[in-house]
Amino acid sequence: FSESLAWSGVHNWYRGFQKFRTINDSLGFSSLEDLDFESWREYWTLEEQGYEENAVSKEIFWQSTWQDKPYSTFAPDQFKLDLALIDDDRVYSEDGTPVGVLTESLPIPFEYRSLKRETGVQPPLESLAEPTLDD
Numbered sequence: 001f002s003e004s005l006a007w008s009g010v011h012n013w014y015r016g017f018q019k020f021r022t023i024n025d026s027l028g029f030s031s032l033e034d035l036d037f038e039s040w041r042e043y044w045t046l047e048e049q050g051y052e053e054n055a056v057s058k059e060i061f062w063q064s065t066w067q068d069k070p071y072s073t074f075a076p077d078q079f080k081l082d083l084a085l086i087d088d089d090r091v092y093s094e095d096g097t098p099v100g101v102l103t104e105s106l107p108i109p110f111e112y113r114s115l116k117r118e119t120g121v122q123p124p125l126e127s128l129a130e131p132t133l134d135d
């Protein structure tokens with residue numbers, strides 16, 4: 001079973017996981033193999049079907065609290081890391097940017113898009129009038 005899984009990751013941060021892979025018997029009752037974080041990293045260092053480079057398993061800090069809020073209220077800025085609280089150079093990827101989501105590439109939720117439109121510049125009223133034959 002383990003040979004049918006491929007995994008590739010660079011600069012992944014994991015938090016709150018005790019088991020990174022579990023294989024159960026065919027009835028699902030007993031665990032045949034569990035991997036903790038260190039075993040997971042070691043496995044993917046030796047495995048030919050994938051890799052895990054510079055993985056970290058420790059606390060990650062966010063600029064805002066989003067974990068207990070409804071998904072419908074999420075906005076891209078909520079997923080920015082609080083880099084001042086993370087004392088680990090691995091929080092930066094190879095290109096020097098912080099790991100994690102590129103918040104500027106996330107879609108803006110519908111509520112925010114409609115607010116943005118409402119505050120935008122409105123066309124002059126005369127441009128909304130129906131054209132006449134004289135035009």
